[in-house]
Amino acid sequence: MKIKFAEDFDEDLFDNQETDEFDYFLSRGIIAAKGPVLKQGKEASVYYCPGTEPSAPPVALKIYKDIGTRSFKAVSKYLEGRLEEAGMSRRDRMHLMSSPRDLHCFWIQSEFHNMQLLYEQGLPVPRPLAANGMALAMEMIMEGEEPAPRLKDARIPKEDLPRLQKTLLTAIEKMLSLDLIHGDLSCYNILYEQRRPVIIDFPQMINARYHSEGKTMLERDIRNVLIFCKTQDAQGKAWRMAERLWKNYNGCNFF
Ligand SMILES: Nc1ncnc2c1ncn2[C@@H]1O[C@H](COP(=O)(O)OP(=O)(O)OP(=O)(O)O)[C@@H](O)[C@H]1O
Numbered sequence: 001m002k003i004k005f006a007e008d009f010d011e012d013l014f015d016n017q018e019t020d021e022f023d024y025f026l027s028r029g030i031i032a033a034k035g036p037v038l039k040q041g042k043e044a045s046v047y048y049c050p051g052t053e054p055s056a057p058p059v060a061l062k063i064y065k066d067i068g069t070r071s072f073k074a075v076s077k078y079l080e081g082r083l084e085e086a087g088m089s090r091r092d093r094m095h096l097m098s099s100p101r102d103l104h105c106f107w108i109q110s111e112f113h114n115m116q117l118l119y120e121q122g123l124p125v126p127r128p129l130a131a132n133g134m135a136l137a138m139e140m141i142m143e144g145e146e147p148a149p150r151l152k153d154a155r156i157p158k159e160d161l162p163r164l165q166k167t168l169l170t171a172i173e174k175m176l177s178l179d180l181i182h183g184d185l186s187c188y189n190i191l192y193e194q195r196r197p198v199i200i201d202f203p204q205m206i207n208a209r210y211h212s213e214g215k216t217m218l219e220r221d222i223r224n225v226l227i228f229c230k231t232q233d234a235q236g237k238a239w240r241m242a243e244r245l246w247k248n249y250n251g252c253n254f255f
């Protein structure tokens with residue numbers, strides 16, 4: 001296998017926090033061993049870990065950085081609507097906002113919960129496996145022997161673009177019917193597996209019922225897909241599609 005990892009695998013890569021996260025998933029039989037870093041992002045690192053069953057695909061273990069390293073502005077923006085959605089009392093919300101560790105845990109659990117919902121509803125997302133307060137384990141999407149490339153890096157035949165666009169627009173529409181908007185859908189957050197798209201990276205996903213910028217984010221997700229698929233007048237078409245979907249969206253009572 002000639003997978004390109006972010007860095008050569010080295011035990012020293014794991015600081016204490018990451019060692020704890022690996023132990024959590026090892027002891028629950030989600031991963032068979034620690035694995036090397038596949039991608040190191042701004043907010044999380046994704047590790048490539050062997051699964052516990054020989055026939056099972058490898059596991060992508062996404063370990064988030066401490067919430068202290070994320071900007072508070074971003075946190076409050078992402079959280080808009082989530083606490084209301086969880087039916088939390090004002091007292092519980094105040095507690096959560098004053099406890100970075102609990103906030104972090106709530107955030108990752110809600111990302112995991114959203115992924116489970118999408119997966120169960122048949123949307124093209126990796127199978128979520130487990131989550132704790134700092135990390136999330138999911139099926140590693142593979143293209144042959146290697147992790148699948150992002151759309152950005154994949155070689156996509158021109159004739160595949162209309163089908164790709166249709167699959168992604170249908171997924172956007174279906175997510176909205178579940179009250180969800182990805183919020184950062186782009187060629188960086190979609191993998192390409194056997195000529196099919198698989199959507200990843202959900203920490204900023206919003207609940208359309210409660211978020212004040214739902215329609216804007218919906219339109220941006222649609223526009224990114226249309227532009228990537230080289231559709232003419234992507235701007236205008238995205239606006240019209242977002243208008244239509246938003247009008248038909250029954251959950252939208254507040255904005
Ligand atoms: N389930 C998966 N299967 C295969 N590769 C994955 C999977 N999840 C994540 N990756 C790889 O890890 C990268 C980073 O994952 P993700 O986008 O979820 O994290 P991120 O924190 O947003 O990182 P970035 O800042 O680079 O966008 C992806 O671009 C992809 O290459």
Ligand SMILES: [Mg+2]
Nearest residue numbers: 041188189201
């Ligand atoms: Mg990403």
